[in-house]
Amino acid sequence: MFGVEVSQLFFYLLSFIIIVSAIYVVSLRNIFHCALFLVLCLFSVAGIYILLEAEFLAAVQVLIYVGAVSILMIFAIMLTSRLANKKIMQSNDNVTVAIFVCAGFLLTSLGSFGYTVWKVVDSPLPENNTLTIGKLLMTDYVLPFEVVSIVLLAAMIGAIVLARREKI
Amino acid sequence: MELIGIFKYLYEQLVATGIPQVWVDLISLVASAVIIFGVLALIALFLVWWERKLSADFQQRMGPMLTGWHGLIQTVADAIKLIQKEDITPTKADRPVFFWAPIICFVAAFAVYVTVPFGEGLIVSDLNIGILYIVAITTFTVISLLMAGWGSNNKYALLGGMRSAAQVVSYEVPMIVAILSVIVFVGSLSMVDIVESQALIYQWYIFRMPFGPIAFVIFIIAATAETNRTPFDLPEAEQELVAGFNIEYSGMKFAMFFLAEFINMFTVSAIGATLFLGGWQGPFLPSWVWFLVKTFGLVFVFMWFRWTYPRLRVDQLMEFSWKFLLPLAFANLILAGWMKYSGWFNW
Numbered sequence: 001m002f003g004v005e006v007s008q009l010f011f012y013l014l015s016f017i018i019i020v021s022a023i024y025v026v027s028l029r030n031i032f033h034c035a036l037f038l039v040l041c042l043f044s045v046a047g048i049y050i051l052l053e054a055e056f057l058a059a060v061q062v063l064i065y066v067g068a069v070s071i072l073m074i075f076a077i078m079l080t081s082r083l084a085n086k087k088i089m090q091s092n093d094n095v096t097v098a099i100f101v102c103a104g105f106l107l108t109s110l111g112s113f114g115y116t117v118w119k120v121v122d123s124p125l126p127e128n129n130t131l132t133i134g135k136l137l138m139t140d141y142v143l144p145f146e147v148v149s150i151v152l153l154a155a156m157i158g159a160i161v162l163a164r165r166e167k168i
Numbered sequence: 169m170e171l172i173g174i175f176k177y178l179y180e181q182l183v184a185t186g187i188p189q190v191w192v193d194l195i196s197l198v199a200s201a202v203i204i205f206g207v208l209a210l211i212a213l214f215l216v217w218w219e220r221k222l223s224a225d226f227q228q229r230m231g232p233m234l235t236g237w238h239g240l241i242q243t244v245a246d247a248i249k250l251i252q253k254e255d256i257t258p259t260k261a262d263r264p265v266f267f268w269a270p271i272i273c274f275v276a277a278f279a280v281y282v283t284v285p286f287g288e289g290l291i292v293s294d295l296n297i298g299i300l301y302i303v304a305i306t307t308f309t310v311i312s313l314l315m316a317g318w319g320s321n322n323k324y325a326l327l328g329g330m331r332s333a334a335q336v337v338s339y340e341v342p343m344i345v346a347i348l349s350v351i352v353f354v355g356s357l358s359m360v361d362i363v364e365s366q367a368l369i370y371q372w373y374i375f376r377m378p379f380g381p382i383a384f385v386i387f388i389i390a391a392t393a394e395t396n397r398t399p400f401d402l403p404e405a406e407q408e409l410v411a412g413f414n415i416e417y418s419g420m421k422f423a424m425f426f427l428a429e430f431i432n433m434f435t436v437s438a439i440g441a442t443l444f445l446g447g448w449q450g451p452f453l454p455s456w457v458w459f460l461v462k463t464f465g466l467v468f469v470f471m472w473f474r475w476t477y478p479r480l481r482v483d484q485l486m487e488f489s490w491k492f493l494l495p496l497a498f499a500n501l502i503l504a505g506w507m508k509y510s511g512w513f514n515w
Contacts, residue, residue, distance in 0.1 A: 030262075032262070032265070032318055033264075033265070036265065036311075036315065039311060055295060055296065055297045055301075056297055056300070058297075059297045059300040059301050059303075059304045060300070060304075062304035062305070062307065063300070063303060063304040063307060066304075066307055066308070066311070067304065067307030067310070067340070068307075068337070070311070071307070071310055071311065071314065071333060071337060072337075074311070074314050074318075074333075075314075075330065075333060075334070078314070078317075078318060078326065078329075078330055079330075128296050128356075130296060130297060130357060131355075131356075
């Protein structure tokens with residue numbers, strides 16, 4: 001509906017929000033505020049998906065990361081009295097190690113971005129990409145899809161077993 | 169009379185003025201937002217009055233009678249009173265969180281209406297992820313309740329907010345699975361496609377035996393829990409929690425929570441009418457009248473529940489969702505998938 005300039009403006013706005021809120025997530029003292037900024041950050045990422053015309057991905061991003069993951073995090077913060085209402089430090093003494101690890105990660109990702117050949121398709125995107133994603137997940141990519149489901153199931157059972165009070 | 173004709177005429181007039189297309193789009197977007205906001209605010213005011221009148225009927229009282237015909241403008245008077253009240257923020261409150269909670273709740277309640285089809289063609293934007301968008305946006309309500317509970321720095325508010333979040337997260341799962349069983353049949357997430365697939369009364373998903381009625385009942389139960397209404401109104405159980413998450417709120421912020429609650433009830437009724445009762449489909453009357461009739465019918469059912477059933481206990485609430493509703497919803501989804509695949513019931 002709007003021109004490229006407008007979507008570029010939105011892209012810079014969203015990127016700014018994402019970066020600022022991500023910095024807040026790791027630097028604020030109040031851990032509840034950190035969780036809320038994480039919600040803002042993940043929501044803005046969904047906005048980027050909208051700009052890329054991946055509406056299904058955007059909706060799922062909000063549904064899973066905002067609706068489930070963040071709410072469970074906030075829930076855990078509210079239930080843990082040691083975390084609640086105290087100004088706790090987010091960093092510890094291992095700053096030097098952390099800098100090396102982060103720098104390594106940054107270099108690796110920058111390198112892989114640089115070497116990857118990005119495919120550019122000239123034809124417009126299919127009108128209904130939800131249908132295409134669904135079909136591909138059930139046909140070509142059914143094995144990875146099922147493997148991921150089993151990993152998640154195993155993680156869930158593991159969490160329940162670890163949290164159980166009585167021994168099995 | 170179809171309302172869409174009026175909007176089309178206005179749009180053509182706007183195009184005829186010769187201003188750039190960007191401005192035409194922008195103006196029509198803002199105009200549709202203002203119209204939806206106005207209509208929903210009116211509906212919310214009406215629903216508050218209706219709830220009070222119905223509760224009075226169920227308890228053999230009169231309800232509000234003095235302001236206007238049968239107290240019809242009582243809610244308007246109440247709203248004016250609430251606006252005049254002092255806006256109090258508790259000294260020990262977490263100020264920014266306390267401030268933003270009602271705003272997020274209010275905005276999320278209205279943002280849903282982008283993809284609600286009020287009538288034939290009467291939809292702001294027919295996104296191809298329609299129903300998924302609605303489900304995604306409603307999760308912000310939970311965040312706002314948790315923010316209100318935390319920001320108030322009050323033990324009752326905190327307990328109310330946490331109960332509410334636990335309840336909404338638990339009942340969201342069977343609700344989404346029930347919606348999914350309809351989506352399997354439609355083969356599209358778009359709200360317009362969902363309505364158009366139920367043109368005749370026996371095609372309504374509530375009448376698609378045997379999975380339709382089960383999905384509808386699961387949806388209604390889960391929707392009652394999602395909107396925190398009796399018998400699932402533990403987040404605001406008066407005897408235990410005074411008022412729940414909104415205990416510290418006053419004035420306009422309280423009014424925002426209150427209105428959002430009623431708009432959310434209207435939203436789930438509208439989704440129920442669209443998914444199971446054929447949306448705006450119906451003979452003789454204009455489509456938007458059919459939509460309103462069906463939606464208000466479901467709203468009546470929710471109010472009926474509220475003034476008939478006693479409240480559940482917390483443990484009963486959780487067990488009912490995870491041990492009964494969720495397995496039933498999954499079994500129903502498999503049934504719907506099998507029916508669609510076998511093609512036996514695809515009339």
